[in-house]
Amino acid sequence: MPGLDVMLEKLKILADSAKYDVSCSSSGADRTKTNKMGTAAVSGICHSWSADGRCISLLKILFSNRCVYDCEYCVNRRSADVQRASFEPEELAKLTIEFYKRNYIEGLFLSSAVEVSPDYTAERILKALSLLREKYGFSGYIHAKIIPGVSAELVRQIGMQADRLSVNIELPTKESLAILAPQKKAAGILTPMRQITNTMKEQKSLKGAGNRFSKLKQGNDYLLNGMALPTAVREQEAKYGMVPYDKGSLHRFAPAGQTTQMIIGATPESDRQIIRMSESLYKKFQMKRVYFSAYIPVVSSSKLPALLTPPPLLREHRLYQADWLLRFYGFSAEELLDEDSPFFDLELDPKVTWALRHLELFPLEINKVSMEELLRIPGVGNISAMRIVRQRRLGAVTFDDLKKIGVVVKRARYFITCNGKYYGAGDIASECIRERMLSQEKIRSGLLPREKEEQLSLFGSERRNLLYEPKEAARGLLV
Amino acid sequence: MDYLYDGSFEGFLCCIYAHYYKKRAEGIYPENHYQRTMLQPFFIVETEAEKAEKVYKAIQNKISNASLQRVYKAFLSNDIQKETKLLNYLVLGFRIGKKVDALHSETVVYQVQQLEHKVAAEQHRLLGLVRFSAIEGKKEKDKEKDKEKDISSDAGRHILYSAIEPDHNILELIADHFAQRFPEETFIMHDIKREKALFCQNGDWYLGHLRKELTYAVSEDELEYRKLWKKYFNSIAITERTNADCQKRCMPVRYWKNLTEFHSYP
Ligand code: SF4
Numbered sequence: 001m002p003g004l005d006v007m008l009e010k011l012k013i014l015a016d017s018a019k020y021d022v023s024c025s026s027s028g029a030d031r032t033k034t035n036k037m038g039t040a041a042v043s044g045i046c047h048s049w050s051a052d053g054r055c056i057s058l059l060k061i062l063f064s065n066r067c068v069y070d071c072e073y074c075v076n077r078r079s080a081d082v083q084r085a086s087f088e089p090e091e092l093a094k095l096t097i098e099f100y101k102r103n104y105i106e107g108l109f110l111s112s113a114v115e116v117s118p119d120y121t122a123e124r125i126l127k128a129l130s131l132l133r134e135k136y137g138f139s140g141y142i143h144a145k146i147i148p149g150v151s152a153e154l155v156r157q158i159g160m161q162a163d164r165l166s167v168n169i170e171l172p173t174k175e176s177l178a179i180l181a182p183q184k185k186a187a188g189i190l191t192p193m194r195q196i197t198n199t200m201k202e203q204k205s206l207k208g209a210g211n212r213f214s215k216l217k218q219g220n221d222y223l224l225n226g227m228a229l230p231t232a233v234r235e236q237e238a239k240y241g242m243v244p245y246d247k248g249s250l251h252r253f254a255p256a257g258q259t260t261q262m263i264i265g266a267t268p269e270s271d272r273q274i275i276r277m278s279e280s281l282y283k284k285f286q287m288k289r290v291y292f293s294a295y296i297p298v299v300s301s302s303k304l305p306a307l308l309t310p311p312p313l314l315r316e317h318r319l320y321q322a323d324w325l326l327r328f329y330g331f332s333a334e335e336l337l338d339e340d341s342p343f344f345d346l347e348l349d350p351k352v353t354w355a356l357r358h359l360e361l362f363p364l365e366i367n368k369v370s371m372e373e374l375l376r377i378p379g380v381g382n383i384s385a386m387r388i389v390r391q392r393r394l395g396a397v398t399f400d401d402l403k404k405i406g407v408v409v410k411r412a413r414y415f416i417t418c419n420g421k422y423y424g425a426g427d428i429a430s431e432c433i434r435e436r437m438l439s440q441e442k443i444r445s446g447l448l449p450r451e452k453e454e455q456l457s458l459f460g461s462e463r464r465n466l467l468y469e470p471k472e473a474a475r476g477l478l479v
Numbered sequence: 480m481d482y483l484y485d486g487s488f489e490g491f492l493c494c495i496y497a498h499y500y501k502k503r504a505e506g507i508y509p510e511n512h513y514q515r516t517m518l519q520p521f522f523i524v525e526t527e528a529e530k531a532e533k534v535y536k537a538i539q540n541k542i543s544n545a546s547l548q549r550v551y552k553a554f555l556s557n558d559i560q561k562e563t564k565l566l567n568y569l570v571l572g573f574r575i576g577k578k579v580d581a582l583h584s585e586t587v588v589y590q591v592q593q594l595e596h597k598v599a600a601e602q603h604r605l606l607g608l609v610r611f612s613a614i615e616g617k618k619e620k621d622k623e624k625d626k627e628k629d630i631s632s633d634a635g636r637h638i639l640y641s642a643i644e645p646d647h648n649i650l651e652l653i654a655d656h657f658a659q660r661f662p663e664e665t666f667i668m669h670d671i672k673r674e675k676a677l678f679c680q681n682g683d684w685y686l687g688h689l690r691k692e693l694t695y696a697v698s699e700d701e702l703e704y705r706k707l708w709k710k711y712f713n714s715i716a717i718t719e720r721t722n723a724d725c726q727k728r729c730m731p732v733r734y735w736k737n738l739t740e741f742h743s744y745p
Pocket of ligand 1: 070071076113181
């Protein structure tokens with residue numbers, strides 16, 4: 001190990017460059033195999049919360065930020081003037097195990113810039129992961145990023161060590177990708193994605209996203225906003241087949257599945273394009289999650305939003321809510337946004353937006369409608385819908401029961417009847433409801449004083465910072 | 480009539496027994512926290528394993544396993560009314576059976592459910608909000624310590640030590656999680672507030688008494704890892720998104736004093 005000061009410096013540089021990566025989830029892997037140290041908990045555990053209010057679960061870090069690529073939007077691109085550092089595989093393995101032992105972290109989330117070449121970087125990452133697993137006997141959670149263009153054999157070997165893999169799609173369309181990340185080719189991204197999906201299919205561990213209500217079943221060819229695999233690659237794949245998965249091995253290939261990430265707001269795509277893209281990714285590759293990352297301008301470029309443009313955090317939040325609707329509420333992208341209105345209403349959550357555009361379907365009678373219909377009512381979540389159904393067997397659910405069941409009554413009341421009675425006060429005219437919901441929504445975002453009683457959030461775990469402080473950001477960027 | 484008991488779960492179950500076989504209880508309280516008044520007569524219930532066992536089985540068989548677990552979890556809460564709330568819950572449960580599990584709209588059920596929910600929430604939260612320090616295996620002076628003797632014989636290797644101060648009595652609820660996580664380590668989790676600790680070695684654990692003040696020497700590189708962790712913690716925050724309210728909402732300040740990242744190191 002080098003001296004403490006060197007390690008502190010490396011840690012600072014490489015954590016700093018990794019922090020815009022959004023995925024923090026550490027759930028979903030069940031690596032029960034007992035080893036020297038570690039379990040991958042089935043439900044995610046947060047170990048701390050950083051000053052920005054985000055949960056720290058994994059040691060989220062870059063292996064290196066010495067990049068040979070020049071992606072327009074990235075702080076670490078080749079032409080940027082920043083401090084550079086790389087870990088040695090042993091350093092990183094030791095750091096991870098020592099942090100884990102002290103219960104600082106739930107596991108490792110390792111990404112990297114392209115140092116020398118995709119394969120060179122991948123080999124060093126593989127070395128670090130093998131040390132961690134074999135020398136230190138670590139069986140906690142590992143999420144590894146696959147750099148576009150890495151060879152199939154390395155993807156396979158990294159997959160045998162990691163619990164989760166992700167290849168970032170980066171941008172919602174082929175055109176944007178060509179402009180902003182010219183060295184990353186759509187094929188270089190989609191090829192490892194497909195390899196990961198196929199390998200999991202082979203070992204029968206491909207689960208995909210969502211719950212039993214989601215409609216993200218596997219389909220054939222979906223439009224990926226122009227990012228289809230070129231035929232040449234398909235043929236090549238068919239010819240060589242998948243790199244075989246080694247059945248005798250103790251390890252399994254990426255048991256926690258595959259995720260990806262898309263940058264929001266750096267390019268002009270509509271919400272509809274973004275949501276349809278993520279639906280396609282769910283269907284085509286059976287992704288576990290598609291993450292969004294509001295673009296924070298870190299570089300000055302004519303191809304990108306100006307430096308002081310606030311990151312579209314509220315938009316990112318709406319997209320996450322919509323993603324939730326795809327995965328757990330049985331909505332499809334097409335239903336949520338059509339060609340005439342390709343953006344979400346920033347002021348309302350997408351479920352309310354949808355309901356207001358379909359008032360003809362409401363009100364729904366709480367004591368009669370199906371589970372699927374209950375899930376479409378704003379203010380009713382998966383758990384409360386399940387509780388309603390369960391309690392209906394014992395007797396009619398009354399309006400007063402709804403709150404105890406966990407329904408956000410203030411929101412739901414406009415869309416339901418309970419034992420035939422409507423509690424929405426007045427008629428169900430779209431504008432008037434919108435007005436009232438809007439003032440509630442503002443309260444929720446902290447723009448208006450909050451009422452004493454805490455509201456149950458419909459999207460509890462996805463709730464994040466909605467208030468953006470332009471001054472703060474400006475300071476952060478100028479210094 | 481108020482029933483007083485020794486504060487153990489078994490003792491509480493014996494109060495339920497007495498409620499049915501002796502005299503109706505209006506309230507149940509641990510004897511060391513009870514405010515005696517002239518107006519309310521009270522009775523001290525002896526803890527007897529046999530009676531406790533009977534009530535335990537009765538809850539399991541006549542109500543449900545889910546309710547038994549709920550009662551146990553709620554019992555670990557720090558709510559001063561918990562015993563009385565649990566009494567009301569069990570009375571209803573013995574009357575209507577398994578149905579009580581899902582009767583969310585009934586106040587008696589709702590109250591116990593809230594207790595259970597709070598305990599479970601803290602249980603989950605503490606899985607993350609525990610920080611271990613590597614300390615020297617050989618104890619310097621605490622030789623008189625009763626049971627952890629066999630731990631100090633483990634000289635040369637370090638021990639992991641953590642101090643926690645949870646609101647609820649959740650130590651035993653998180654024991655298995657950590658025992659599985661560190662199958663080859665020796666570790667102590669010390670609930671300072673309640674002066675008890677979880678001692679774990681090679682995956683086996685037990686609970687014992689451990690007084691508040693302890694002296695121990697941290698191992699050589701402990702300070703380095705604390706500094707590295709703190710550096711990481713500070714570097715990972717995105718300045719543009721600073722949101723102290725959100726941070727405090729997710730991780731209430733009362734937990735901070737036992738968290739490595741909030742201390743300063745020379
Ligand atoms: S490959 Fe592109 S996005 Fe990744 S570190 Fe290099 S420049 Fe940044």
